[in-house]
Amino acid sequence: YMTEDKFTLPNLPYGYAALEPFIDAKTMELHHTKHHQGYIDKLNAALEDHNEYYTVDITEILRDIQNIPDDIRQQVINNGGGHANHMLFWEIMAPKAGKEPEGELRAAIETKFGSFEDFQQEFNNAASTRFGSGWVWLVFNNGELEISSTPNQDSPYMQDYVPILGLDVWEHAYYLKYQNRRPEYIENWWNVVNWKKVAELFKANK
Numbered sequence: 508y509m510t511e512d513k514f515t516l517p518n519l520p521y522g523y524a525a526l527e528p529f530i531d532a533k534t535m536e537l538h539h540t541k542h543h544q545g546y547i548d549k550l551n552a553a554l555e556d557h558n559e560y561y562t563v564d565i566t567e568i569l570r571d572i573q574n575i576p577d578d579i580r581q582q583v584i585n586n587g588g589g590h591a592n593h594m595l596f597w598e599i600m601a602p603k604a605g606k607e608p609e610g611e612l613r614a615a616i617e618t619k620f621g622s623f624e625d626f627q628q629e630f631n632n633a634a635s636t637r638f639g640s641g642w643v644w645l646v647f648n649n650g651e652l653e654i655s656s657t658p659n660q661d662s663p664y665m666q667d668y669v670p671i672l673g674l675d676v677w678e679h680a681y682y683l684k685y686q687n688r689r690p691e692y693i694e695n696w697w698n699v700v701n702w703k704k705v706a707e708l709f710k711a712n713k
Contacts, residue, residue: 514551599673647668
């Protein structure tokens with residue numbers, strides 16, 4: 508197999524300005540071309556002497572993180588996590604999205620959290636109280652839906668969870684537009700959630 512194929516930055520499924528006014532074009536551009544690219548560059552550098560990993564799916568690497576050599580494990584957690592987290596983040600957002608989930612996904616959310624509103628409130632609370640940098644997720648944990656939160660770029664895959672929705676609450680994700688008003692960013696983010704994509708991930712993993 509080829510070991511030359513390093514990890515590369517995926518194209519966004521929409522333009523940088525597509526999520527305006529909720530997420531500004533400048534933030535999207537920097538977030539994608541600088542931050543996400545930066546994680547990929549550092550991930551490739553970390554794996555240089557273990558280039559057999561270049562052809563392994565990043566989610567598999569993270570699931571199997573204990574078997575990554577000690578000397579590069581933390582770099583792979585930080586940068587491989589950053590890569591996987593952002594790949595999901597870009598996918599579960601879309602222009603003219605928002606609204607609310609339907610069908611099976613909605614029923615599952617209501618069964619687990621009581622109502623969609625209760626789910627949103629719990630998710631918002633986890634996102635606004637996540638100290639420092641990190642993420643908030645809707646994950647499958649043993650086939651059960653759960654809200655989970657991770658520090659820095661830690662990946663839910665390292666806990667054997669499967670994320671189907673994720674919100675980036677690092678300051679670089681919102682600071683240009685919202686400064687220190689993280690709750691306002693969280694509130695506005697719901698307007699760009701691509702529930703169709705989340706429902707696909709739900710179906711594929713349940």
